[in-house]
Structures are given as C-alpha cells and as structure tokens.
Amino acid sequence: MKFTCLFRLKHPVRCTEIVRLAVALVLPMPLVSLAQTNAAADLTKSLGDARRSDTREYVRRTDAAMDHWRADRFGIMIHWGVYAIPGGWWNGQEVHGAAEWIKAFAKIPKADYDGLLGQFNPTNYNPQAWAKLFKAAGAKYVVITTKHHDGFCLWNSKFTDYDISSTPWKKDLLKPLAEALRAEGIDVGFYYSIIDWHHPDYRASLKTEEDKVAYARYIEYMKNQIKELLTEFGPVTTLWFDGRWDPAYKTNPQIGKDLEAYCRSLSPGLVLGDRVRAYDSVADYDSGFERRLPKTQPDTDWESCMTMTENSWGYHSSWSGAGWKTPRYLCELLSRSSAMSGNFLVNIGPRADGTVRSEETLRLERMGRWLAVNGEAIYGTVAGPALELPDGIYTTRKGNRIFVHIYRWPDTDKLKLKGLAITSAAMLTPNGSKPVGVENGDTLTGLPPTPPDDIATVIALEVK
Numbered sequence: 025m026k027f028t029c030l031f032r033l034k035h036p037v038r039c040t041e042i043v044r045l046a047v048a049l050v051l052p053m054p055l056v057s058l059a060q061t062n063a064a065a066d067l068t069k070s071l072g073d074a075r076r077s078d079t080r081e082y083v084r085r086t087d088a089a090m091d092h093w094r095a096d097r098f099g100i101m102i103h104w105g106v107y108a109i110p111g112g113w114w115n116g117q118e119v120h121g122a123a124e125w126i127k128a129f130a131k132i133p134k135a136d137y138d139g140l141l142g143q144f145n146p147t148n149y150n151p152q153a154w155a156k157l158f159k160a161a162g163a164k165y166v167v168i169t170t171k172h173h174d175g176f177c178l179w180n181s182k183f184t185d186y187d188i189s190s191t192p193w194k195k196d197l198l199k200p201l202a203e204a205l206r207a208e209g210i211d212v213g214f215y216y217s218i219i220d221w222h223h224p225d226y227r228a229s230l231k232t233e234e235d236k237v238a239y240a241r242y243i244e245y246m247k248n249q250i251k252e253l254l255t256e257f258g259p260v261t262t263l264w265f266d267g268r269w270d271p272a273y274k275t276n277p278q279i280g281k282d283l284e285a286y287c288r289s290l291s292p293g294l295v296l297g298d299r300v301r302a303y304d305s306v307a308d309y310d311s312g313f314e315r316r317l318p319k320t321q322p323d324t325d326w327e328s329c330m331t332m333t334e335n336s337w338g339y340h341s342s343w344s345g346a347g348w349k350t351p352r353y354l355c356e357l358l359s360r361s362s363a364m365s366g367n368f369l370v371n372i373g374p375r376a377d378g379t380v381r382s383e384e385t386l387r388l389e390r391m392g393r394w395l396a397v398n399g400e401a402i403y404g405t406v407a408g409p410a411l412e413l414p415d416g417i418y419t420t421r422k423g424n425r426i427f428v429h430i431y432r433w434p435d436t437d438k439l440k441l442k443g444l445a446i447t448s449a450a451m452l453t454p455n456g457s458k459p460v461g462v463e464n465g466d467t468l469t470g471l472p473p474t475p476p477d478d479i480a481t482v483i484a485l486e487v488k
C-alpha cells in the first residue's frame with residue numbers, strides 16, 4: 025500500500041505501519057517463534073524501536089558524506105558498558121534477554137547497579153586489536169555505545185560523574201578507539217541513548233510543570249554531551265540515537281527536531297538516522313530494521329542492525345536464545361541488505377575486561393574472509409536490477425557490473441537470469457576472477473557441481 029503525503033512529507037514513504045510494527049515488536053528476527061523466546065525478557069514484546077508514522081519527512085541526501093556512508097554498506101555496532109560485568113546473571117540467576125537491560129529486567133536496586141562502576145576495569149582493553157579485528161572483518165564503520173539507557177558514559181564527561189572517571193580504569197575509552205579505528209581507515213560512529221535511567225532530570229513522561237522543567241534541563245545535558253562527542257573525538261561520521269519511545273520524547277516532536285538541527289550545526293556532514301526524531305521524520309535514513317531486514321526495498325536510505333545471538337546486544341555470558349547466527353547467515357543478511365540498497369550493522373558485546381568473545385571474533389573473521397574475495401559485490405553497490413531470481417540468490421550493481429550472490433547453489437550447471445543482456449561473466453575467487461560461460465546473453469553455463477565458496481559464490485557480470 026502506498027501512503028500519500030498528508031502534510032510535510034517531501035517524499036512519499038511506502039510502508040504499512042501496523043504490519044511493520046507488528047513485525048518489529050512481535051516477531052524477533054530471524055524467524056524465531058515466540059515459543060523459543062523467554063516471555064519475561066522478550067525485548068521485542070514491549071520494548072524496542074519501531075516506526076509509528078507513515079507520513080514522515082524525508083529528503084534523500086546526495087552529498088559526499090552521505091554517499092560515503094551509503095558506500096560503506098557494512099559496519100559493526102558495539103554495546104559496551106558496566107552491564108557486561110553481570111553479563112546476564114544477577115544474584116545467581118540467569119536473566120534472559122538483552123543483557124544491557126539487566127538493570128530493568130532484574131529490578132536491580134540503584135545502589136547495587138551503581139556499585140558496578142567500582143568494578144569496571146577493562147584491563148585487557150586493546151583498541152588497536154579491536155580496530156584490526158574490525159578491519160579484518162571488512163567493516164567500514166563502527167558505532168559504539170557512548171552511553172546506553174543505564175546512563176553510564178564511556179568517556180570522561182564534564183557533565184556527569186556517572187562515567188568512566190568513576191571506575192578503577194578511570195581513562196576515557198572512546199578516544200583511543202576512535203584513533204585506532206581511523207588508523208585502520210574505519211569511520212567512527214557514536215551511539216547515544218536518549219533514555220537515561222540514572223540522570224535525575226530524565227523523565228519518561230511530562231505530567232507536571234516540574235517534570236517539564238527537569239526534562240528541559242535533561243535536554244541541555246544531552247546537548248552538552250553531544251557537543252563533547254562531536255567536538256572532542258575527531259571526525260564522527262554518524263550519531264546513532266536510541267530510546268525515543270518514551271512519551272516525553274515521542275509526543276514532543278519539536279525536541280527531536282531541535283536536536284537534529286543542533287547536531288547538524290555542530291557537524292554539517294553528520295549522518296543521522298531517524299531515531300533522533302520522534303517518528304515524524306526519516307532524517308537521513310530509516311534505522312527501524314532492528315534484528316530484521318525489510319521484505320522489499322524501502323523507498324528511503326536504510327540500515328539494519330543485527331545481533332549475532334537472538335536479541336542480546338550487551339555481553340551475556342550464557343544466553344543465546346535461538347542460538348548464534350552462522351557466519352554464512354550473517355553474510356547472507358549483508359548481501360540481502362546490499363541487494364536492497366541498505367547498510368548492515370552486526371553487533372558485538374565485549375566482556376567487561378575488554379576482550380571480545382570467540383563466538384564473535386570467529387564470525388567477524390569469517391565474514392571478513394568472504395568480503396576479502398567478494399567485497400566488490402558489497403561496497404559501493406546498489407540494488408541489482410529487478411529480476412525473477414530463485415530463493416537464495418541476490419543481485420547488487422555498480423555501473424554496468426552486476427554481482428550475483430549465490431547462497432543457494434543452482435540445481436543444474438546453468439543459471440538463467442532472464443531479462444539481462446550479459447556480455448561476460450566471471451566468478452570471484454580467492455585467486456582472482458575465473459571466467460564463466462554465457463549462453464543467449466542471459467544464462468550462465470558450466471557452473472561447477474558444488475558451490476566453490478562455502479559461504480556464497482559471487483559471479484560478476486558485465487551487461488549491455
């Protein structure tokens with residue numbers, strides 16, 4: 025169904041809000057039945073972000089900074105904070121669900137949670153090693169939680185003591201990472217939670233005059249911190265806001281509008297997803313595809329963020345719900361994203377000591393090995409032509425070059441790509457391109473009997 029502009033819509037946005045909301049909040053991605061989730065802690069049931077308006081402002085940006093973000097296609101999200109200390113366990117009980125929500129899920133008293141700051145000492149934190157891992161993974165940008173909903177800040181902020189300076193570690197965690205990332209040619213993005221469970225002026229809703237006054241102070245606090253983040257850590261390409269769903273924010277859209285303008289005034293090229301706004305604007309791109317991909321290509325720029333486990337973003341020492349996604353599946357989600365002109369963020373949740381768990385490193389490394397051979401089919405591409413393709417086959421495009429990502433190997437040694445006028449075809453392999461036969465301009469021939477790449481084989485086509 026196509027919704028037309030009611031007012032203030034500069035670009036019609038195709039979506040069915042109710043369906044999207046249902047998919048986002050009820051159906052965890054990917055294809056996990058509710059029976060497999062823990063009802064008490066199912067983040068997707070009552071929490072999380074989803075679009076709530078069909079008629080949002082959107083103007084497609086065409087400047088160099090936005091083109092750069094689009095071309096990146098693949099990034100890594102990092103959820104790191106003091107919640108990594110309990111790692112999904114409290115008082116000897118496993119707390120199912122997103123580990124960064126443990127304060128809320130386990131109803132941890134304030135004093136006990138605040139006590140975690142006194143234990144946060146990431147002595148094995150090695151930002152250079154992280155940056156090298158992300159480089160090896162083929163990531164082009166990183167988005168790290170500078171402050172999650174618990175309010176704890178990973179840098180030494182002038183505006184609060186609820187930050188890294190109050191931990192035994194004391195030292196800022198962000199600048200060394202930002203520098204290490206840039207040294208590897210990776211763009212730096214900062215996640216910042218609008219929700220703040222610690223700040224005395226934060227309000228979920230504004231019921232009284234006092235609430236309004238306090239919340240205005242909180243907005244000033246956010247702005248002060250955002251200024252720090254955008255001015256003291258070198259170039260930041262994206263600010264990734266989160267937690268706009270409380271009534272105080274979402275029913276006062278002017279706040280998000282002003283915040284967006286404020287961020288842009290500090291950093292004109294900054295890429296901002298729609299979560300900076302109160303469901304009234306796409307901003308630069310739609311970030312609502314959390315743990316899922318769109319079914320069809322959205323009309324806007326967009327990005328999916330994906331957990332490797334079912335729905336924990338922060339470090340959870342034991343719970344994985346429906347299990348760890350395979351490297352192959354993560355690559356497939358990346359290919360599918362690129363094939364719909366979208367970006368894909370895959371999340372890691374480091375341990376409190378600063379190490380990255382092996383389940384995550386091996387997945388990142390395997391993705392990186394696939395990208396080292398097939399990255400041409402991802403970076404800088406857009407959706408391929410609309411073709412009738414068998415399941416498990418996706419296409420991307422760069423100019424006259426079309427990339428066919430084959431996750432389900434054809435049943436015969438031929439693959440028909442009806443509608444194309446192919447002039448030549450070659451398989452991407454670790455040893456370079458290997459020619460593939462073409463018949464009648466639209467059929468690949470002589471395909472090997474088994475898939476050459478155990479993740480996915482990409483065939484690059486030149487077309488008329």
Ligand code: FHN
Pocket residue numbers: 071072073122124125266267314329337
């Ligand atoms: O509540 C958060 C959640 O912990 C995590 O940060 C994700 C990442 O997109 N965002 C929120 C849910 O929408």
